[in-house]
Amino acid sequence: DGGITQSPKYLFRKEGQNVTLSCEQNLNHDAMYWYRQDPGQGLRLIYYSQIVNDFQKGDIAEGYSVSREKKESFPLTVTSAQKNPTAFYLCATQLDRGNTEAFFGQGTRLTVV
Amino acid sequence: QQQVKQSPQSLIVQKGGISIINCAYENTAFDYFPWYQQFPGKGPALLIAIRPDVSEKKEGRFTISFNKSAKQFSLHIMDSQPGDSATYFCAASVTGNQFYFGTGTSLTVIP
Numbered sequence: 001d002g003g004i005t006q007s008p009k010y011l012f013r014k015e016g017q018n019v020t021l022s023c024e025q026n027l028n029h030d031a032m033y034w035y036r037q038d039p040g041q042g043l044r045l046i047y048y049s050q051i052v053n054d055f056q057k058g059d060i061a062e063g064y065s066v067s068r069e070k071k072e073s074f075p076l077t078v079t080s081a082q083k084n085p086t087a088f089y090l091c092a093t094q095l096d097r098g099n100t101e102a103f104f105g106q107g108t109r110l111t112v113v
Numbered sequence: 114q115q116q117v118k119q120s121p122q123s124l125i126v127q128k129g130g131i132s133i134i135n136c137a138y139e140n141t142a143f144d145y146f147p148w149y150q151q152f153p154g155k156g157p158a159l160l161i162a163i164r165p166d167v168s169e170k171k172e173g174r175f176t177i178s179f180n181k182s183a184k185q186f187s188l189h190i191m192d193s194q195p196g197d198s199a200t201y202f203c204a205a206s207v208t209g210n211q212f213y214f215g216t217g218t219s220l221t222v223i224p
């Protein structure tokens with residue numbers, strides 16, 4: 001929120017399809033993150049990126065892919081290899097990884113139909 | 114394994130009461146402990162945070178209590194209001210590294 005835009009807000013995917021979630025920021029933050037939120041499980045880290053053209057796997061990266069071609073953008077692709085993709089996906093940024101506060105977007109709710 | 118354990122899962126409090134949410138951690142290298150507030154359909158927002166060199170931090174009606182020896186920290190919401198009804202997440206990190214979040218507490222404040 002306040003500089004982090006996630007789109008779409010709601011997304012429906014058929015089984016076997018890849019879908020891409022958008023995250024754009026105008027905060028000039030170096031670090032960007034993707035989290036998955038499931039009821040009763042908190043937020044789990046999927047991927048993160050500290051600089052352009054570099055990203056690292058988080059705790060649950062299987063079935064997901066990312067790119068960081070521009071500082072402002074960090075799209076997440078949910079591939080058909082992700083067996084249980086229905087969840088609320090949150091993008092977050094930090095000024096840099098040494099700076100502590102994380103700012104979150106409004107989220108995208110993905111549903112497999 | 115859960116790096117940060119949070120309890121209770123849900124909490125119902127009367128208006129004007131005190132809401133208390135607890136978290137525990139194992140990694141003594143953690144040096145930053147934030148609490149996030151999340152309303153339905155929205156992203157979490159930072160509420161208050163503490164570092165382990167202090168035992169308590171207060172911002173308005175919100176207080177973090179930190180017990181380094183017990184590896185526990187808690188959020189206290191004084192004079193709870195219906196507008197405080199939300200999900201609260203504790204988290205911990207080593208500066209420069211990823212956050213580990215608790216599983217969340219759904220707080221309902223009854224008018």
